[in-house]
Amino acid sequence: xxxxxxxxxxxxxxxxxxxxxxxxxxxxxxxxxxxxxxxxxxxxxxxxxxxxxxxxxxxxxxxxxxxxxxxxxxxxxxxxxxxxxxxxxxxxxxxxxxxxxxxxxxxxxxxxxxxxxx
Numbered sequence: 319x320x321x322x323x324x325x326x327x328x329x330x331x332x333x334x335x336x337x338x339x340x341x342x343x344x345x346x347x348x349x350x351x352x353x354x355x356x357x358x359x360x361x362x363x364x365x366x367x368x369x370x371x372x373x374x375x376x377x378x379x380x381x382x383x384x385x386x387x388x389x390x391x392x393x394x395x396x397x398x399x400x401x402x403x404x405x406x407x408x409x410x411x412x413x414x415x416x417x418x419x420x421x422x423x424x425x426x427x428x429x430x431x432x433x434x435x436x
Contacts, residue, residue, distance in 0.1 A: 336393060344407065346399035346414070353403060356393040359412065359431075388412060390429035398427060410435035 340356040347353075390412070392398045399405075404413045411434045418428040 340391070340393040344405040344412070346403035346405045348400060348403040351400070351403070353397055353399040355396040355399065357396075358391045359407065360389040360391075362387050362389050386433045386435075388431045388433050390414065390431050391426060392429070394424070394426060398429065407433060 336356075340358055342357050342359060343354070344357055344359075345352060345354050388407075398417060399414055401414050401416055404411050406412075413432045413434060415430045415432055418430075420427050
C-alpha cells in the first residue's frame with residue numbers, strides 16, 4: 319500500500335484495498351441465474367440521516383422495516399445481480415430491492431437490500 323502511494327497509484331484500487339473493501343463473498347440466485355460476487359454489506363442506520371430518510375420512502379412502499387435494510391456494493395470486476403436475487407446473510411436472506419444510478423466518478427452502483435429473517 320505504501321509503495322502504491324509513493325508511486326502515485328490510486329491506493330483505493332490496489333488488490334489489497336479492494337480485498338478489504340469487498341471482503342464478503344456471496345452467491346445470489348434468482349431462478350436459474352447465479353451471481354458469485356465479492357461485496358460489502360452495510361447497515362444503513364450507520365449512514366447519513368438524510369440518506370436514511372430517503373431509504374425510508376422505499377421501505378414504506380415495499381413494506382420493509384428500515385432496520386432490515388442493508389446497502390450492498392459489489393466489487394468493480396463482478397457483475398451486479400438483478401433486483402429480486404437473494405443470498406444467505408446473517409441468519410437470514412438478503413434480497414436486492416433496487417440499484418442506484420452508477421456513480422459519475424467510479425461507475426459503481428449501490429444496492430438497497432432487505433434482510434429477511436425467519
